[in-house]
Amino acid sequence: MSIQMPPAHPFDDDKLKEECGIFGVVGVTDAANFIALGLHALQHRGQEAGGIVTHDPETGFNQARRMGYVRDNFTSADIMKTLPGGIGIGHVRYSTAGNKGQTAIRDVQPFFGEFAMGGAAIAHNGNITNADALRRELIDRGSIFQSSSDSECIIHLMARSMGRNIPDRMEEALRKVEGAFSVVAMTRTKLVGVRDPLGVRPLVLGKVGDGWALASETCALDIIGAEFVREIEPGEMVVINAKDGVASHFPFRPQNSRFCIFEHVYFSRPDSILGGRSVYETRRQIGIELAREAPVEADLVCPVPDSGTPAAIGYAHESGIPYGMGIIRNQYMGRTFIEPTEQIRNMGVRLKLNVNRALIKGKRVILVDDSVVRGTTSRKIKEMILDAGAAEVHFRIASPPTAWPCFYGVDTPQREKLLAATMTEEEMRQHLGVDSLRFISLDGLYRAVGEAKGRNPKKPAYCDACFSGEYPVAPADMIQKGFVLKAAE
Numbered sequence: 206m207s208i209q210m211p212p213a214h215p216f217d218d219d220k221l222k223e224e225c226g227i228f229g230v231v232g233v234t235d236a237a238n239f240i241a242l243g244l245h246a247l248q249h250r251g252q253e254a255g256g257i258v259t260h261d262p263e264t265g266f267n268q269a270r271r272m273g274y275v276r277d278n279f280t281s282a283d284i285m286k287t288l289p290g291g292i293g294i295g296h297v298r299y300s301t302a303g304n305k306g307q308t309a310i311r312d313v314q315p316f317f318g319e320f321a322m323g324g325a326a327i328a329h330n331g332n333i334t335n336a337d338a339l340r341r342e343l344i345d346r347g348s349i350f351q352s353s354s355d356s357e358c359i360i361h362l363m364a365r366s367m368g369r370n371i372p373d374r375m376e377e378a379l380r381k382v383e384g385a386f387s388v389v390a391m392t393r394t395k396l397v398g399v400r401d402p403l404g405v406r407p408l409v410l411g412k413v414g415d416g417w418a419l420a421s422e423t424c425a426l427d428i429i430g431a432e433f434v435r436e437i438e439p440g441e442m443v444v445i446n447a448k449d450g451v452a453s454h455f456p457f458r459p460q461n462s463r464f465c466i467f468e469h470v471y472f473s474r475p476d477s478i479l480g481g482r483s484v485y486e487t488r489r490q491i492g493i494e495l496a497r498e499a500p501v502e503a504d505l506v507c508p509v510p511d512s513g514t515p516a517a518i519g520y521a522h523e524s525g526i527p528y529g530m531g532i533i534r535n536q537y538m539g540r541t542f543i544e545p546t547e548q549i550r551n552m553g554v555r556l557k558l559n560v561n562r563a564l565i566k567g568k569r570v571i572l573v574d575d576s577v578v579r580g581t582t583s584r585k586i587k588e589m590i591l592d593a594g595a596a597e598v599h600f601r602i603a604s605p606p607t608a609w610p611c612f613y614g615v616d617t618p619q620r621e622k623l624l625a626a627t628m629t630e631e632e633m634r635q636h637l638g639v640d641s642l643r644f645i646s647l648d649g650l651y652r653a654v655g656e657a658k659g660r661n662p663k664k665p666a667y668c669d670a671c672f673s674g675e676y677p678v679a680p681a682d683m684i685q686k687g688f689v690l691k692a693a694e
């Protein structure tokens with residue numbers, strides 16, 4: 206059955222969206238409750254659907270997949286009592302590359318497969334860039350796919366492997382896969398975590414009592430009271446069981462890591478730790494760099510809440526211009542608020558954000574936002590600020606212009622819909638109708654994430670393809686469909 210979900214917010218299509226969050230736990234008494242809490246903490250990484258698989262020696266593998274928020278599905282005793290066991294994994298998703306806007310329950314992970322040596326389930330964050338080619342090949346050789354998800358290829362590749370056990374089969378399957386993958390998987394007794402050789406998407410390890418947890422972000426460890434042990438390394442596979450602990454190895458050809466720099470800017474929660482530093486602190490540093498690179502005379506620095514807040518705090522601190530909450534966000538505006546009728550849709554951004562008129566009136570305002578994608582929301586916010594009586598509006602953006610789509614697990618509009626793909630910075634300023642518009646430079650962003658010398662063009666430390674157009678893994682399927690890479694300089 207396919208279920209049409211309304212968008213989370215009628216105007217939320219003006220942000221890049223992380224497509225998945227993953228979580229796994231072993232060695233606890235009630236895995237499903239831990240997973241539900243972990244997924245709830247990761248809900249910002251995907252709001253369309255979620256799923257949990259557990260294993261219990263008496264009932265075997267148990268699974269539940271639902272459309273909608275974790276809090277609306279995985280809190281009822283009716284569902285949770287169907288998920289007994291001390292080991293399990295879970296997944297929250299936005300949508301897959303092939304099925305935008307119409308999520309089918311069959312696409313909701315984790316995916317489960319029954320193999321000769323027992324069952325296994327997997328949950329994937331990222332995007333397989335050669336999935337179309339793999340899928341065609343697998344179907345030609347007799348595989349029957351159940352979903353439209355690229356991640357299902359992993360299960361079919363495992364089924365065809367001659368590996369002696371599930372981790373061996375996973376390893377062999379993942380060697381054939383290109384692109385970005387952080388994966389959690391489980392057998393009856395083992396929890397497995399893997400990151401692709403570039404380490405594009407995050408995955409962290411935590412200790413909870415006598416058990417272990419794997420999660421996309423540390424905020425999901427915090428919620429269950431787990432201690433953050435370390436990040437899983439790029440190219441690392443960990444196999445964990447409750448008795449023997451964590452066994453680690455590196456099955457892929459070593460490469461320079463290219464973690465997604467946009468996780469620092471926007472995707473990850475500000476209370477998570479990435480690369481040994483809080484995401485909040487990195488975003489504050491981005492604001493500091495931005496103030497150094499793009500100063501302007503003004504009376505007030507305002508964040509576009511919530512994602513622009515830490516950078517605005519940094520900008521205000523560095524510039525000495527007072528910080529104020531000029532825009533207030535309605536925290537209770539959820540998917541279930543009202544049906545997004547045409548009239549409601551036209552209210553647009555006002556449903557979520559309201560201007561603090563008393564603060565704004567007569568002021569020269571610097572608005573700090575995390576990114577500009579299509580520019581539709583930025584234009585509406587500018588109108589609201591001017592309507593409230595601001596004397597000037599200056600946009601400062603905490604990421605470089607987003608001019609290229611992401612093919613590594615983030616939902617991006619087609620290239621021609623990205624404002625920065627078709628306009629210069631001055632054209633964008635005119636289009637948005639603001640007094641000034643400046644983006645942080647790529648070098649400035651690298652400095653803010655801890656690379657003192659900025660971006661090394663010969664050996665960049667991060668994936669920054671959506672800004673630079675330099676893709677660390679060629680997006681094979683998209684090239685096949687006609688996507689044109691940036692010409693070499």
Ligand code: SF4
Nearest residue numbers: 465467611668670671
């Ligand atoms: S293209 Fe952008 S969003 Fe995608 S992985 Fe690279 S940095 Fe992250």
